Amino acid sequence: MSRISVMKPWLGAAESEAVAEVIASGWVAQGPRTEAFEQAFAEHQQVGHAVATSSCTTALHLALVVAGVGEGDDVVVPSYSFIATANAPTYIGARPVFADVDAVTGNVTADTVEAALTPATRAIIAVDQGGMPLDLQPLRRLCDERGIALVEDAACGAGSTYRGAPVGVGADISAWSFHPRKLLTTGEGGMLTTNNEAWATRARRLREHAMDVSAAERHGSLLAPQESYSEVGYNFRMTDLQAAIGLVQLDKLDAMVARRRELADIYRSALADVPGVRCATDPDYGTSNFQSFWIEVLPEFPMGREQLLEKLATDEVSARRGIMAAHRQPAYAGHPGQMVPLPVTERLTDHTLILPLYHGLEATDQARVIESIRTAGGA
Template sequence: MTRINVMQPWLGEEEVAAVTEVLRSGWVAQGPRVAEFERRFAEHQQVQHAVATSSCTTALHLALVVAGITADDEVVVPSFSFIATANAPTYVGARPVFADVDPVTGNLTAETVAAAIGPRTRAVIAVDQGGVPVDLQAIRAVCDPRGLVVVEDAACGAGSTYRGRPVGAGADITAWSFHPRKVLTTGEGGMLSTNHADWAARARTLREHAMSASAAERHASVLAPPEVYTEVGFNYRMTDLQAAVGLVQLERLTQVVRRRRELADVYGKAIADVDGLRAVADPPWGSSNFQSYWVEVLPEYPLDRDGLMARLAAADVSARRGIMAAHRQPPYVHQTSALPVTERLTDTTLILPLFHQMSESEQARVVEVLREPERSA
């Protein structure tokens, strides 16, 4: 048997050719390809501005900075998310306040957000966990009357939709990831998108050390203008090499999502009648790209989550434990909020292999392992 990985990025000769062209151009740092990727991504996501960054984490950090979140503010976040979601408020000196999530989608809800809001709350970070779109309108109905900034962490969301539009289009500001485990990858890299022109302009400056003249502007001049560093900035730039890959990947996004949804449909039908397994699915308000295909292992199943992972591993199938609970990690253990759904999902979910190149036989092998304990029980 050959190992079935939990994911594999889909990269081909088009990406190789795109990177080669950049290498031959002599301009490999942030430059014209990055600018083109930003324009094309903003158009695709139906927003006015997109700002490329070195990662989704740095995009989240910049989002909070340009939105004016500072020390002593509080930001409501899900604990049921990669730790970067909680780290971003910490970077600006704010306090992340953990809210629980919906037991079906794994996302924040209007009710869990409202329960976590306090007098010092200035923003909410809503995550499209695993690509499942968060119900943003319901959350905005809670946040907008209170003047709270709604940041969407769409790290996993490229290609998912919410009420007929791309996810992220309805937030005040959105952060994206292009890590290799994401549906659209640039190797590493991220993006910030918003309809606030002033926020986008400041983010462009801050990502480049807050220089008054960008590197592209300076290199375009024979006599480079003197630069002024207008505030304390950051080195959060994307390279043209990464953006060249991103442009190819963006062209493929619709095709990739279609394939992932086909694979997800096969999984869903295959385990629908297996007692004790509940699979992630589209919510009523949108469609998922199934960046992660996660399954909850219920008490009725013959094995617990870790037992099922061990059985998959014995068949040379690589699964992953479900989404982490950030409030269990050392930097955040002091948080005392009751998060029963988060803790249950963290302890009972696992992520199954799903990638564009997955063959019918590979998926059948995974399904066979999932159904085997039921037959032998």
């Protein structure tokens, strides 16, 4: 049997042609394609400004900086997230304070965030985990009442919706990932979106060493203007090679989401009668892009999560453990940001796994995944 991967990006001839055009143009660094990608992404996400970056992590970093978060501040984050969510505040001298998550969606809620607030809380980072949209409105009210910045880590969220609109729209500022594990990929890369023009302007400057004249402007001038640096900035730029791929991928995003939702429906239907398996599903306030399709292995299932992963591997199916708990990682061992119990985070981390799901997943391969789980469950 051939191995079934947990994910594969949907890349093809159109992306190759787009990159070839950039190479032929002679402009491969951040330039006109990056600007075009920013404009197209902002329009698709129904937001005023988009700023391309080298990764979602650097977008989160910039988001916190432009939102005024700094040394000595607290930032409430889910532990149930890739470690970059906690790292971003750490980079700027702030303290990540871990909040628990909802048992069904895997996302923070207004209640779990409120339990983790401190007098020094300056911002929260709320994650659309695995593409599952978070319930933003209660978080919006909580932040507005306390004067706290609402940062949405929408790394997995491109194509997901919240109350009929794209996720990320209602936050003060949002960060996106274009890593190959995401639907829309540029290899590496990220984006920051916001309706705050001043924040977007500063983020554009900071990502480019805080130069007051962009590299594109300097290289496009016969007599380059003298640049100056008003503050310490960063090198968080995207290349035009990446942006060219991103533009093609953005045109395919709606088709990607439709296909993933179709595959998710097949999983849910096929596993509905298997005791001890709980499948990820849309909340009543939004729709998921199913960047990850995860199941929770409940106590009534005949084997534990680790045994099921081994069974799948024996059947040549590459599944993955669920989302990490950052507070358990050595980097955050004994960290003072663990101030409240995190029972749901720990339960989901220990008992969930991610099944293969990608645009090109063949029906016969998905059937093999389903059969492996059903056999393990005695169904």
